[in-house]
Amino acid sequence: MIPTSWFLVLSGLLFVLGVVAFLVKKDLLIMFLAVEVMLNAANLAFVAFARRNGVLEGQVAVFFIITVAAAEAAVGLAIILLVFRRKKTVKADDISGLRG
Amino acid sequence: MTELFWLIPLIPGASALLLLVFGSRLPRAVVSLQACLAVLASFLLSLFSFLGLSGAPAAEAPKVKVLFEWLVAGRVSAALSFQFDALAAVMTLVVTSVGFLIHVYSVGYMKDDRSYARFFGFLNLFTFSMLLLVLASNMILLFVGWEGVGLCSYLLIGFWFEKPSAAAAGKKAFIVNRVGDAAFLLGIMFLILKVGGTEFRDIEQAALSGGLAAGTATLIGLLLFAGACGKSAQLPLYIWLPDAMEGPTPVSALIHAATMVTAGVYMVARLNPLYSLSPATLQTIAIVGAATAVFAATMALVQNDIKRVLAYSTISQLGFMFIGCGVGAYAAGIFHLFTHAFFKSLLFLAAGSVMHALSGELDMRKMGGLRKHLPLTYATFLVGAIAISGVPFFSGFFSKDAILTRAFAGGQIVVWALGLLAAVMTAFYMFRLLIRTFHGRERLDPGAKAHLHESPPVMTVPLVVLAFLSFGAGYLALPAVFGRNLDRFSRFLESVVPAGAESHLGMGTEWLLILASTAVALLGISLALLFYGRRPMIPEALVRKFPRLYSLVAHKYYVDEAYGALIVNPLLRGSEAVYRHFDLKIIDGAVNGAGRLASLAGRGLNTLQTGRTRDYALAILAGLLIVLGVLVL
Numbered sequence: 001m002i003p004t005s006w007f008l009v010l011s012g013l014l015f016v017l018g019v020v021a022f023l024v025k026k027d028l029l030i031m032f033l034a035v036e037v038m039l040n041a042a043n044l045a046f047v048a049f050a051r052r053n054g055v056l057e058g059q060v061a062v063f064f065i066i067t068v069a070a071a072e073a074a075v076g077l078a079i080i081l082l083v084f085r086r087k088k089t090v091k092a093d094d095i096s097g098l099r100g
Numbered sequence: 101m102t103e104l105f106w107l108i109p110l111i112p113g114a115s116a117l118l119l120l121v122f123g124s125r126l127p128r129a130v131v132s133l134q135a136c137l138a139v140l141a142s143f144l145l146s147l148f149s150f151l152g153l154s155g156a157p158a159a160e161a162p163k164v165k166v167l168f169e170w171l172v173a174g175r176v177s178a179a180l181s182f183q184f185d186a187l188a189a190v191m192t193l194v195v196t197s198v199g200f201l202i203h204v205y206s207v208g209y210m211k212d213d214r215s216y217a218r219f220f221g222f223l224n225l226f227t228f229s230m231l232l233l234v235l236a237s238n239m240i241l242l243f244v245g246w247e248g249v250g251l252c253s254y255l256l257i258g259f260w261f262e263k264p265s266a267a268a269a270g271k272k273a274f275i276v277n278r279v280g281d282a283a284f285l286l287g288i289m290f291l292i293l294k295v296g297g298t299e300f301r302d303i304e305q306a307a308l309s310g311g312l313a314a315g316t317a318t319l320i321g322l323l324l325f326a327g328a329c330g331k332s333a334q335l336p337l338y339i340w341l342p343d344a345m346e347g348p349t350p351v352s353a354l355i356h357a358a359t360m361v362t363a364g365v366y367m368v369a370r371l372n373p374l375y376s377l378s379p380a381t382l383q384t385i386a387i388v389g390a391a392t393a394v395f396a397a398t399m400a401l402v403q404n405d406i407k408r409v410l411a412y413s414t415i416s417q418l419g420f421m422f423i424g425c426g427v428g429a430y431a432a433g434i435f436h437l438f439t440h441a442f443f444k445s446l447l448f449l450a451a452g453s454v455m456h457a458l459s460g461e462l463d464m465r466k467m468g469g470l471r472k473h474l475p476l477t478y479a480t481f482l483v484g485a486i487a488i489s490g491v492p493f494f495s496g497f498f499s500k501d502a503i504l505t506r507a508f509a510g511g512q513i514v515v516w517a518l519g520l521l522a523a524v525m526t527a528f529y530m531f532r533l534l535i536r537t538f539h540g541r542e543r544l545d546p547g548a549k550a551h552l553h554e555s556p557p558v559m560t561v562p563l564v565v566l567a568f569l570s571f572g573a574g575y576l577a578l579p580a581v582f583g584r585n586l587d588r589f590s591r592f593l594e595s596v597v598p599a600g601a602e603s604h605l606g607m608g609t610e611w612l613l614i615l616a617s618t619a620v621a622l623l624g625i626s627l628a629l630l631f632y633g634r635r636p637m638i639p640e641a642l643v644r645k646f647p648r649l650y651s652l653v654a655h656k657y658y659v660d661e662a663y664g665a666l667i668v669n670p671l672l673r674g675s676e677a678v679y680r681h682f683d684l685k686i687i688d689g690a691v692n693g694a695g696r697l698a699s700l701a702g703r704g705l706n707t708l709q710t711g712r713t714r715d716y717a718l719a720i721l722a723g724l725l726i727v728l729g730v731l732v733l
Contacts, residue, residue, distance in 0.1 A: 022717055031713070096711030 007048035014041035028080050028090040032073075039069050105149040105184040106165040108192055109231035112138045116224035123217025132207045135220035139203050139227055143196035150189040154592065162188075162595075164237050164301075171240065176292050183237035183300065187596040190434060191234035191366055194441045197569075198358045199227050201562035205449050206350040208558035209456060219259060219348070226252035230359050234366060239288050239298035242367070246284070246331065249360045250277050256355060257347040269343040276340040280330020287323030294320070300370065307373035317374055321381035324371065325388075328364025333415045334422060335392045339660055341415055345407040349452030352407060357414050357448050358441035365421040365437050369430040372597055376428065386426025386507070390518035393419030395657075397525035401532070402654045405462045406451045409533050413488065414444055416522055420503055423519055429506035430597040431577075431590035436503055438589070439495035439573045443487040446566035450481035453555040453563065454537060458548045464533065469542035473552050478538045480563040485534050487570040489527035490621040492614075495574030501617045502577060502587075508613055509605050520620050527624025535632040579614060 018038035022031050043062045050058025084090050115138035123131055153163075162185035171178040184192075203223060210219050229248025236242040250273075258270025291298055294316050295306045306312050312320075328334070333341040344356050355361070368375060368385065375381055393416045400412035417440050424433025455462060457474055471478045487494040490501070500523060507516040544552070554560070577589035590597075605613075631638050643650045652658070 019721060023714055023721075026714075092713045095713075 004048050004052045007044060011041045011044040011048065014038075014044065017041075026091050026093055028083070028092055028095075031092060032076055032080065036069060036073070039065055103163075103165075104145060105163065105235070106167065106182045108142045108145050108149070108196070109182075109228050109235055111141045111145070112224045112231065113228035114138070116221050116228055119217055119221035119224060123221050126217060128216050131217045131220050135224050136200065136203045136207070138224055139196055139200045142227065142231065143193075143200050146189070146192040146196050149184055150193060153184065153186065153189055162301075175296060176298075178238055178240035178298065180241060181237045182235040184235065185596050186593045187366070187370060187434065188235050190438060190593065192231060194438055195227065195230050195234065195359050198441050198445050198566075199223075199230075199354060201565055202350045202354045202358075202445060202449070205353075205452070205559050205562040206348075208556050209350055209452055210348065213348075215259070219256075222252055222255050222259070223350075223354070226256065226355060226360070230363075233363055237300055239291060239300075239303075242370075243284070243288060246327075246363060246367075247281070249355070249363065250274065250281070250331070253277075253344070253355050253360055256351040257344045259347055259351065263346070266346040269340075269346040273340040273344050276337055277330045280327045280337050283323045284327025284330075287320050287327065290316070290320045290323065303371065304373045307377055312374070312377060314378055317377035318381050321371075321375050321378050322384065324367065325364075325381065325385055328367055328422075329388065330364075332361050332364030332418045332422070334364070334388050334418065335395060336659075338392065338396065338415050339663065342408050342411045342656070345405070345411050349407065349448060349455060352411070353445040353448035353452070356411065357444040361414060361418055362421065362437045362441070365418065365425060365433055368422070368425045369434050369597055372425075372430045375425070376598075382426050382428060384426070385422050386512060386515050389419040389422025389424075389426055390515045390522075391419070392416065393423065393522035394518050394525070397522045397529065398653055399656050400529040401525060402650065404464055406454065406464050406467075406533060406537060407448070407462055409464075409529055410444070410447055410451060413447075413526065413529065416526060417444065417488070419522065420500060420519065423507055423515055424503040427503075427507045427510040427512055427515065429503060429510075431587075431593045432499065432502040432506055434593065434597065435577050435589050436499035438576075439487070439499040439570070442566055442573050443484045443496055443570035446480060446484040446563060446570050447488065449559070449563055449566065450477050450484060453477040453559055454481075456555050456559070457552055458544065459551065461545070461548055464536040466543055466545055466548070467537045468540045468544070469538070471538040474538075474554050476554060476560045477563065480560075480567040481534065481538070483567040483570055485530040487574075489530050489625060490523055490617055491527075491625070492618050492621075493574075495570055495572065497617065497621070498574035498577060498579065501579060501614055504617060505579065505605070505610065505613050508609075520616065523617065523620045524624040524627075527621045528628045531625050531628030532632050535628060539633065579610065 015038050018034045018036075018041060021034035021037065025031055025034065043065055046058040046062050046065070048058075050056065050062075080090060083095060087095060089095070115134055119126075119131060119135060126134075162183050164181055164183045166179045166181040169177055169179045203220070206219065206223065210216055213219060226249060229245050229252055231245075233242055233245025233249060236245055254270045254274040257273050258267045261267045261270070288298060291303065294312060295303055297303075307317070330337045341356060341361065345352055347356075375385075396412045396415035396419065400409050400416065403409045403412060417436070421433045421436045421440070424430065424436055454467070454470060454474065454477060457470070457477070458467070461467065483494070487496040490497045500519075504516055504519045504523075507519060542549070577587045579587075655661075
């Protein structure tokens with residue numbers, strides 16, 4: 001059986017990948033993808049622990065996260081669409097109207 | 101009917117409320133009628149209650165009417181409750197009778213004033229407060245009345261507040277009284293602490309049962325007396341009363357001669373069981389009274405303002421009343437209060453009538469020879485002057501003699517001698533005033549002379565009534581030499597104010613004392629006649645001979661200046677320094693600094709909000725790493 005630590009290492013790598021992508025990229029869509037990567041890194045960690053401990057709670061949590069991620073994707077993409085309509089851009093640095 | 105005595109103060113109180121709220125919209129006739137009738141109703145009620153009282157056996161407990169408990173704190177409670185006994189009867193009769201006559205007089209005197217309703221509203225309010233003071237059955241309610249009359253005094257001294265001197269005089273009266281009242285309040289607190297209540301019954305019981313140590317009684321007595329010094333214008337707090345003459349003359353007559361200023365005497369007489377516990381306090385009162393009587397009389401000798409002469413005379417006579425209380429002759433002190441109320445309000449009202457005739461002139465150097473023009477005013481003023489001078493068979497003689505006799509009998513020879521000295525001066529300055537105003541050459545301003553006229557009947561009738569009272573009031577208490585049990589006044593008061601030790605003087609000594617009093621009065625009068633009638637060069641020669649002394653007295657011993665230099669100016673300068681250095685720099689600095697700090701902090705933190713999503717994400721990550729680090733390590 002594959003040791004749990006491998007899953008966790010993969011999960012950590014995925015999360016760091018997501019974070020770095022989120023910080024480095026300027027395009028809102030790519031940043032959005034990075035968020036999804038981070039969520040799935042967390043999902044992977046959940047199921048890995050659930051498998052090791054032989055309980056179902058971790059898998060339940062994953063279902064919740066997937067649902068929330070779907071909802072979030074719908075709302076987030078809608079927002080990005082509206083922002084693009086109004087500003088003609090999806091670059092995060094150009095959208096700074098809320099600065100004090 | 102006699103059970104309704106608690107209505108005595110409430111009627112003028114209700115009337116005052118109506119007048120102050122709606123008065124300016126009412127016609128003048130309604131205002132005058134309502135104000136006078138309210139006091140008249142109070143007077144009639146007092147009279148009925150008095151008659152009910154004098155029929156009852158003397159040993160009966162005083163009637164107390166508790167309206168409601170209005171202050172309850174722990175074991176101390178103060179009720180809104182009135183007590184009607186012999187002393188309260190005398191005081192309410194004086195306040196309402198003199199008050200009524202002065203209300204009537206004011207109808208004529210204030211006829212042309214713009215704030216007619218306000219004046220009568222205040223006058224009614226004063227009557228209410230004064231009656232509250234004398235009918236209260238505990239010290240706390242008495243204090244309410246005490247402050248109420250002080251407030252009315254302030255309002256009425258400053259009645260013509262457009263005049264800066266009147267506004268300043270009102271303030272001075274109020275502030276000087278506060279000094280005494282601070283001590284008074286402390287006295288009440290000590291009473292609550294030591295007696296456990298302020299009902300007069302409880303105080304009397306504690307004093308008689310020995311529940312109060314002599315030292316405590318001295319402390320409380322002196323503190324309360326300090327309050328009385330303020331209200332009754334005794335040394336060293338008398339300075340407000342002469343300035344109080346800025347108010348309308350009826351006010352001077354009612355508040356600053358007949359009633360309010362006697363509140364201190366009333367308070368001492370009311371608390372006589374307490375004061376009798378402490379000979380040291382009584383001695384202090386007698387000495388302060390005697391010193392004030394002489395000191396104020398010397399200042400009255402050289403004043404040229406007729407109302408100020410009367411003001412100093414009032415201070416001096418109040419000194420006499422305190423001599424009476426101080427030598428244990430409380431009834432004699434109250435008796436002098438009683439007669440003084442009549443003749444001094446008479447003198448003030450007559451002076452007001454002179455002012456009225458001369459279009460407001462107050463300087464007696466610009467008067468003279470008014471006898472022919474104001475015959476009725478002259479006649480009544482003469483009665484008042486004779487009464488206050490202590491000429492036999494007039495009321496002032498009997499009351500002053502009663503006090504001096506008791507002082508002599510009590511072994512207080514110095515006090516007695518000072519009293520006689522003050523009596524000579526009283527007779528002298530009163531007749532100086534009389535002669536300079538009504539006799540001799542006319543020194544009037546031509547403008548004033550043009551409409552010189554005797555006052556209308558609404559003003560002269562009260563004068564005549566008061567003249568009769570000034571003459572006759574003395575017969576209520578005849579000295580012992582005229583026969584036993586003629587001192588009906590003291591016997592009436594006996595249930596409240598014990599007569600004290602029976603006079604142990606022989607008939608001969610009593611006669612001698614009476615002769616001394618008489619001689620002193622006549623000496624003062626003849627000196628005045630000589631100085632201002634036959635030989636007018638004598639006073640001028642005296643002034644030339646003792647210029648220093650004259651200017652010292654004429655400047656009122658520079659007491660106002662001394663207070664100014666020693667107390668008022670240092671206070672002002674100290675406050676100014678505190679304002680400049682503490683208020684402006686530290687307090688304002690702290691407040692402004694707090695604001696500046698907040699805006700600086702805001703400006704600094706503002707730079708964190710870049711509007712770039714990446715920066716925020718980085719901050720979240722940093723926070724996450726820190727939390728993780730703390731959890732793991």
